[in-house]
Amino acid sequence: MHSEFVNSLFAWVSANPGWMSAFIFISATAESLTIVGVIIPGALVMFTLGAFIGLGHVDFWTAYVWATLGAILGDAISFWIGRVFHQRIRRMWPFTKHPEMITRSEDFFRKHGGKSVLFGRFFGPVRGTIPTVAGMMDMHWRAFMVANVVSGILWAPIYLLPGMAFGASLDIASRVAGRLALLIVIMVVVLWFTAWLVKHAVRLFQAHATDWLQRFTTWSQGRRFIGPISASLLDPRENELRGLATLGVLLLGSVVLFGLSLSAAGQQLPSGLDQSLYHFFQELRTPWIDALMVFTTELGDYQVTLPLSLVVFGWLIWQRHHFAAWHWLVALGFGMATNLLFRWLLPVASPDQALAGVIGYSFPSSHATFSTLVFGFLAVLIAKEIPLARRWMVYLAAAFIIVPIAFARLYLGIHWLTDTLAGLCLGLIWVTVLGIAYNHHPKAALHWRGLLACSVIVLLAMDLLHVSLDYRDDLHRYQPQTPLQILTREQWQTQGWRKLPQQRLDFRGHLRQDLTLQWAGTREQLAQRLQNAGWQPDPGMNLKNLLLCLSPQVELRELPVLPQLHNGREDELRMVRYGDDPASRWLVRFWDVGARLQEGDTPIWIGGISRQQREPRMRLFTFALDDPLSSVPDDLLAPAWQGLQIQQVMGSNSHPLITLIAD
Numbered sequence: 001m002h003s004e005f006v007n008s009l010f011a012w013v014s015a016n017p018g019w020m021s022a023f024i025f026i027s028a029t030a031e032s033l034t035i036v037g038v039i040i041p042g043a044l045v046m047f048t049l050g051a052f053i054g055l056g057h058v059d060f061w062t063a064y065v066w067a068t069l070g071a072i073l074g075d076a077i078s079f080w081i082g083r084v085f086h087q088r089i090r091r092m093w094p095f096t097k098h099p100e101m102i103t104r105s106e107d108f109f110r111k112h113g114g115k116s117v118l119f120g121r122f123f124g125p126v127r128g129t130i131p132t133v134a135g136m137m138d139m140h141w142r143a144f145m146v147a148n149v150v151s152g153i154l155w156a157p158i159y160l161l162p163g164m165a166f167g168a169s170l171d172i173a174s175r176v177a178g179r180l181a182l183l184i185v186i187m188v189v190v191l192w193f194t195a196w197l198v199k200h201a202v203r204l205f206q207a208h209a210t211d212w213l214q215r216f217t218t219w220s221q222g223r224r225f226i227g228p229i230s231a232s233l234l235d236p237r238e239n240e241l242r243g244l245a246t247l248g249v250l251l252l253g254s255v256v257l258f259g260l261s262l263s264a265a266g267q268q269l270p271s272g273l274d275q276s277l278y279h280f281f282q283e284l285r286t287p288w289i290d291a292l293m294v295f296t297t298e299l300g301d302y303q304v305t306l307p308l309s310l311v312v313f314g315w316l317i318w319q320r321h322h323f324a325a326w327h328w329l330v331a332l333g334f335g336m337a338t339n340l341l342f343r344w345l346l347p348v349a350s351p352d353q354a355l356a357g358v359i360g361y362s363f364p365s366s367h368a369t370f371s372t373l374v375f376g377f378l379a380v381l382i383a384k385e386i387p388l389a390r391r392w393m394v395y396l397a398a399a400f401i402i403v404p405i406a407f408a409r410l411y412l413g414i415h416w417l418t419d420t421l422a423g424l425c426l427g428l429i430w431v432t433v434l435g436i437a438y439n440h441h442p443k444a445a446l447h448w449r450g451l452l453a454c455s456v457i458v459l460l461a462m463d464l465l466h467v468s469l470d471y472r473d474d475l476h477r478y479q480p481q482t483p484l485q486i487l488t489r490e491q492w493q494t495q496g497w498r499k500l501p502q503q504r505l506d507f508r509g510h511l512r513q514d515l516t517l518q519w520a521g522t523r524e525q526l527a528q529r530l531q532n533a534g535w536q537p538d539p540g541m542n543l544k545n546l547l548l549c550l551s552p553q554v555e556l557r558e559l560p561v562l563p564q565l566h567n568g569r570e571d572e573l574r575m576v577r578y579g580d581d582p583a584s585r586w587l588v589r590f591w592d593v594g595a596r597l598q599e600g601d602t603p604i605w606i607g608g609i610s611r612q613q614r615e616p617r618m619r620l621f622t623f624a625l626d627d628p629l630s631s632v633p634d635d636l637l638a639p640a641w642q643g644l645q646i647q648q649v650m651g652s653n654s655h656p657l658i659t660l661i662a663d
Contacts, residue, residue, distance in 0.1 A: 024049060024063050025070040028156075032074025032131070046156075050163020055171050060164070064156050072152040075121070075131040079144055082135020089132060105133040117147035121155050168621060179284045179506060180565070186284075190407060191400070198399045202392040213436070233437045240437040247433055248334055252341060255364065255426060274416040281411045285480055285568045293408040294475045295467060300371040300405035303466045304459065309374055311458045315451060323443040324381055327434060331377040334430050339366035364422030365415050368406050372427025375401050378455060380435040385448035412478045480568065482594040489597055489662070492520070492604065493647055497660055500595055501606055502651050505567040513626070515566075516651070517607040517637075519590065520597055520662040523573055526590065526605060530575050533640035535588065538574040549621055556585055556614040559624040566591045566606075573605070576612075577636070583614045586636060587626070609637070 027045050046067070052058040082089065090102060108130060109116045117134055134144055166188070170181045213234060220230035232243030298304065309332050316325035379398035383391040406424055409415045487496040497518055504513040519526050527537075538561035549559065557578065563570050573590040590607035597604065610626045647660040 020058060021062055021066050024066040028067040028070025029074040029077075032071050033078055046159035047163040047166070050160040050165075051167035051170070052163075053160065054164040054167020054169070060160075063160065067156040067160070068152045071121070071155055072148055075117075075148045075152070076145070078129075078131035079135040079139075079141070079148070082132035083138070083141075084135075086136050089136060102129060102133065105129040106137070109133050109137060115147070117144055118151045121151040122158070171623075179568070180286050180289070183284045183286070183289055187407070190403065194399050194403045195396060198396045199392050202395050206388060206391070233433070234440050236441050240441060244330060244434065244437060248330075248337075248430070251426070251429065252337060255422070274418050277410065277417050278413055282413060282480065283568075284411070286565055287568075287570050289411070290478065291475060293411050294471065294478055296404050297408040297412060297414070298466050298471065298474065299401060299459075299463055300367060300409075301466060302370075303470070304462045305370060305374045307462045308455065308458050312378065312451070312455060315454050319447060319450070321444065321446055323441070324438070324446060327438050328377065328381070331373045331431070331434055335366070335370040335373045335427075338364070338369050338426065364426050365409070365419040366423065367409065367415070368402075368420050368423030369427040371405050372402050372424055373431060376427060376431035377434060378451075380431060380438060381446060382448045382452055384439055385446050414478070482569070485595045486598055487595065487604075489520070489599055492518075492595075492597060493660060493662075497649060497658065498652055500604065501566065501591075501593060502658065504564065504608065506565070513564075513608050513610065514651075514656055515591075515606045515608045516656050516658050517588075517590070517605075517609070518658060518660050519605040519607065520602050520660075521605075522603070523590075523592075523605070527573060527575065529640045530588065533637070535575040535577045535640070538576050538587070549623065551622060554622050556583055556612070556624060559614070559622065561587060561612070561624065564589060564626075566593070569593070573607075585612050585624075586610075587612050588637070 027049075031045060049058065049063055049067070053060050053063055085092075112119060116130055117139070121130075131144075131148070170184060217230055217234055220226040229243040229246055232238045232240045233247075309328075313325055313328055313332075316322075316328060375398045379394045383394040386394065402424070406420050410417060410420060485499065500518060501515055503515055531537075539557070539559065541560040541562070561574050561576060563574070565571075569591055571589040571591050573588075575588050577586040577588075579586070586609065588607060588609045590605040592603055593606050595604040595606075596602065612624045612626055614622060615625045616622050641659075641661050645662050648657045649660065651658045
């Protein structure tokens with residue numbers, strides 16, 4: 001249903017260029033208006049439009065012209081509003097509630113003068129108000145229009161190009177496998193949401209934390225149990241050890257009681273949501289993302305986080321920051337306690353495909369908790385020493401380590417969603433409590449640059465060491481296992497071939513290409529026979545021929561053959577053959593699907609043939625795109641099978657003829 005809607009949307013966009021041009025023009029104009037532009041997420045709109053261009057559904061030059069005209073018109077209207085209403089603008093919504101939006105633009109205009117109109121279009125905080133402020137401050141309209149036109153011409157491509165690159169990459173990924181394109185979108189959305197959430201949460205906490213904590217202190221005074229805890233954490237004159245110890249015990253005890261109550265109620269993990277998400281990610285598995293995710297999850301392994309923790313502690317002691325070192329030990333001690341306590345009291349079975357060689361599962365996930373504690377409290381130590389307005393960047397950097405590690409564990413099937421989220425929340429709660437106590441008991445300032453440099457160096461060094469020693473084993477351990485099918489030669493040639501794939505399988509069972517060849521033999525024998533018949537190895541992917549895709553004049557022979565996936569497995573043999581037409585080539589692919597002949601343990605390879613054509617895009621890129629065919633010239637592959645036993649059978653469900661080849 002979802003894919004049908006997306007395809008219908010793309011078809012409508014391609015079939016209605018006039019409506020699309022009007023939409024682009026109106027969106028660019030509205031995004032540049034003084035009040036509407038504050039509400040409309042212009043960068044997101046332009047990024048999405050760029051993605052449509054990269055996918056080939058919108059013409060670049062059409063979008064560029066209309067977006068530029070709309071941006072120029074929108075800023076011109078905003079300038080006119082400023083000239084007409086002047087200071088009355090301050091009494092309009094939303095400036096009545098957020099007067100800093102006008103004052104910030106006024107400061108920017110006074111600092112840069114007329115150049116502010118040119119620069120302001122690319123500077124987020126003043127983007128929607130600088131043309132209006134220029135009108136309020138009586139800038140000459142000719143000078144404004146010159147800067148407005150120049151900035152509009154530069155603005156459109158700068159905002160479109162990132163989306164175009166993303167759309168083109170999605171197009172390439174979808175040619176390789178639809179699951180790869182979907183996974184790229186999911187990862188981009190997760191990172192974007194993480195950035196949005198961290199930025200707004202930190203700013204919200206900074207704006208209201210003092211008031212919230214003051215209210216809590218006032219409320220807790222005189223209360224027998226809460227009062228002493230509040231005083232120890234928030235009063236600089238009190239020792240926070242008592243409050244931290246009490247809250248730590250309460251927090252751990254609450255999690256244990258919650259987990260035991262779930263068990264007593266018969267609500268065992270994993271839940272239905274856990275299992276659904278696990279199977280969803282298993283359908284998205286691809287070899288290349290597997291490699292990336294294994295590398296990512298190793299950032300949070302104890303082989304990396306424990307040495308990092310010890311080095312940070314040693315650096316704090318060496319620099320005589322004993323107060324910070326003591327809090328660092330409290331953070332690590334809480335992580336160790338959760339690891340030991342939860343493994344013993346709240347064990348949770350791991351996902352089935354990750355059982356082999358992976359131990360230490362619990363609810364909540366001690367891996368997620370410890371990663372959050374280490375990177376989260378390290379961010380607290382550094383952020384305390386930098387200006388308030390830039391602290392969110394430090395927390396975002398920590399989040400961009402913690403969240404990808406947790407996501408990688410979910411993708412690889414190492415942890416369930418429930419215990420991962422619980423581990424992240426537990427670690428975040430403790431980092432928050434510890435950070436509040438640390439910030440309310442001021443001591444000597446840290447040399448944060450030295451701490452940051454030391455932490456980054458150790459993190460990279462230990463991760464590279466861990467990768468060099470354990471990466472191959474971890475990659476093999478987390479690989480999804482393909483069950484073997486053992487057939488006798490007679491079984492395969494009679495009915496067994498029906499059990500083997502007859503079409504390339506993509507995400508959610510989507511069938512992409514006919515697989516009309518079944519070869520019983522070794523890969524080396526198959527490659528040699530094809531080469532003797534005039535086929536040649538495909539141009540391997542490297543940086544040079546990938547960059548050639550950015551040229552509109554490149555020849556097809558120079559373009560790489562992109563791999564393709566069948567049921568999450570990469571094609572293991574690709575060979576090409578060139579004919580008289582320089583703009584096309586034949587391509588044959590074969591996959592090992594885990595089928596074996598009982599005689600000699602001979603593998604059965606499944607393959608298909610297609611024709612690739614050179615396709616320029618937007619006069620900027622050139623792709624080699626597959627055009628799958630169900631029938632091919634008889635003389636194309638026949639020479640490769642001379643002297644072999646050939647059998648042609650009618651494929652299931654009216655599929656084309658399937659050729660069985662064996663010695």
